[in-house]
Amino acid sequence: MKLWEKYFTPASVDEATALLVQFAGGARIVAGGTDLLVEAKASEHEPFQALIDITRIPEMTSIRADDAYVYIGGGVTHTEIVKSPLVLAHAICLAESCGVIGGPQVRNVATLGGNVAHALPAGDGTTSLVALDAEAEVIFQGTRSWMPLAALFRGPGVSLLNPTRDLLIGFRFHKLGAGAGTAFERIMRPQGVALPVLSCAVWVSLDGAAFGEVRACIAPNGPVPTRLTPVEKLLAGQPVSEDVIASACALARETVTVRTSKYRATSEYRVEMADVLLRRTLHQACARAGLAVPA
Numbered sequence: 001m002k003l004w005e006k007y008f009t010p011a012s013v014d015e016a017t018a019l020l021v022q023f024a025g026g027a028r029i030v031a032g033g034t035d036l037l038v039e040a041k042a043s044e045h046e047p048f049q050a051l052i053d054i055t056r057i058p059e060m061t062s063i064r065a066d067d068a069y070v071y072i073g074g075g076v077t078h079t080e081i082v083k084s085p086l087v088l089a090h091a092i093c094l095a096e097s098c099g100v101i102g103g104p105q106v107r108n109v110a111t112l113g114g115n116v117a118h119a120l121p122a123g124d125g126t127t128s129l130v131a132l133d134a135e136a137e138v139i140f141q142g143t144r145s146w147m148p149l150a151a152l153f154r155g156p157g158v159s160l161l162n163p164t165r166d167l168l169i170g171f172r173f174h175k176l177g178a179g180a181g182t183a184f185e186r187i188m189r190p191q192g193v194a195l196p197v198l199s200c201a202v203w204v205s206l207d208g209a210a211f212g213e214v215r216a217c218i219a220p221n222g223p224v225p226t227r228l229t230p231v232e233k234l235l236a237g238q239p240v241s242e243d244v245i246a247s248a249c250a251l252a253r254e255t256v257t258v259r260t261s262k263y264r265a266t267s268e269y270r271v272e273m274a275d276v277l278l279r280r281t282l283h284q285a286c287a288r289a290g291l292a293v294p295a
């Protein structure tokens, strides 16, 4: 079965963009191919006129930092993220989420950019990027810019970016300050079904023995990845304690929108797990920030 006519491996963002323009909607960006090619094989899709493989573009396949931010190229694989000292130091939640995607063969080729561009409500890498309040660098309708990650999601599997015309170059998020910590956990059925029953990523900054700012993402929660804003507001400024965390978990149970999926779990079970995962990740992030939650 023929899946594409021509295959390009551009060496720069400019070269990739020029190819997108040249094919005027007939070419498709590919990274690891673990979503795109699996789907193309399963459908009666006409071969793509051209695939533009972005995994040889140095700017898109590196992880670096400056004084303020950590930058991760859209073509960086999950395996590279899991091993990165920068990610481990500043965003261990992201290493934890990328570390559970598929198996080693998938993680060795699948990329963070592909996870986000696919725009599923519960892509594991995406969930942690939301909690990290990440921004995405894109070429959208011919213009290069940074935008909030949330702006990329339009519905389940629907991205703002058109992968026959636009490009997701990479991501950035703030370095972790003193007194801050992150964590990710998920509940998963045995492999074979990609995407979790439920997952949760949190970013916590402490102000002495109280929560300062908190960011949390439970996924799936509605059609697009989203922050648990009411829960974040409840926690901000409150003492770090079991009682406060219990109130946050109770609010999460009321707030999350989770449907029953015949492949994953009932909505009732998922609501229970929202409580469990939020509690666990808050405990873990607080401990990493330097404060064990008092019993």
Ligand SMILES: Cc1cc2nc3c(=O)[nH]c(=O)nc-3n(C[C@H](O)[C@H](O)[C@H](O)COP(=O)(O)OP(=O)(O)OC[C@H]3O[C@@H](n4cnc5c(N)ncnc54)[C@H](O)[C@@H]3O)c2cc1C
Pocket (backbone or CB within 6 Å): 028, 029, 030, 031, 032, 033, 034, 035, 036, 037, 038, 054, 074, 075, 100, 101, 102, 103, 106, 109, 110, 111, 112, 113, 114, 115, 116, 117, 118, 122, 123, 124, 125, 161, 163, 166, 167, 168, 169, 192, 193, 194, 195, 196
């Ligand atoms: C067996 C298996 C298990 C899996 N398990 C999980 C799991 O546990 N959790 C999970 O979240 N996912 C899982 N996945 C899904 C998949 O591996 C991830 O979403 C992965 O991150 C996709 O990245 P990729 O590089 O392979 O994307 P590709 O398949 O190359 O691309 C995906 C889509 O994004 C577009 N695209 C890719 N890169 C860019 C870019 N830089 N700019 C613009 N558009 C782009 C492509 O055109 C395509 O539409 C699994 C997949 C398989 C096959």
